[in-house]
Amino acid sequence: MAGTRKPVVEVRRSQRRRRTVSAYRDGERVVVLIPDQFSRAEESEWVDRMLARLAAREGRLARSDAELLARANRLIDLYLAEYPTKAVPASVRWVTNQNGRWGSCTPADRSIRISHRVQEMPEWVIDYVLLHELAHLIVPSHNARFWALVGRYPKAERARGYLEGVAAASCAPLPT
Numbered sequence: 481m482a483g484t485r486k487p488v489v490e491v492r493r494s495q496r497r498r499r500t501v502s503a504y505r506d507g508e509r510v511v512v513l514i515p516d517q518f519s520r521a522e523e524s525e526w527v528d529r530m531l532a533r534l535a536a537r538e539g540r541l542a543r544s545d546a547e548l549l550a551r552a553n554r555l556i557d558l559y560l561a562e563y564p565t566k567a568v569p570a571s572v573r574w575v576t577n578q579n580g581r582w583g584s585c586t587p588a589d590r591s592i593r594i595s596h597r598v599q600e601m602p603e604w605v606i607d608y609v610l611l612h613e614l615a616h617l618i619v620p621s622h623n624a625r626f627w628a629l630v631g632r633y634p635k636a637e638r639a640r641g642y643l644e645g646v647a648a649a650s651c652a653p654l655p656t
């Protein structure tokens with residue numbers, strides 16, 4: 481996840497820069513461009529500020545609807561590859577009105593909604609919740625065929641345990 485590890489920072493000073501500072505990621509490194517006239521104190525202050533900005537930007541990106549769709553496509557490739565059209569949602573969105581459900585799916589218009597409460601959970605739990613809803617596009621009910629599809633995800637049992645634990649702790653209904 482973005483921002484959990486402290487990246488290697490490379491500071492580049494430029495004589496042409498006056499006040500502007502910019503930063504970008506280059507593989508594992510973060511390059512921060514600063515004016516040559518900056519003092520050491522200014523340099524370290526700006527490096528911290530730019531790292532925070534970069535992490536915030538990447539955090540938003542990492543939990544956007546676009547990322548959710550990319551995640552769905554990856555899960556379809558990995559676990560539902562023989563349903564290249566049936567498993568593909570028309571839309572997949574983060575929503576804040578799920579009232580006790582982690583995710584929901586409307587097979588009629590092929591839309592999937594995932595609760596914002598899942599956003600803060602580990603990647604492998606987000607994957608499970610999403611795969612669960614993708615599998616509903618193929619099999620709407622919770623029958624044996626449905627659970628066989630979901631069971632292709634190696635951490636399905638673990639993720640269900642995680643979600644039941646969270647639900648129990650917050651007195652929310654069990655995940656659907």
Ligand SMILES: [Zn+2]
Nearest residue numbers: 612616622656
């Ligand atoms: Zn379900």
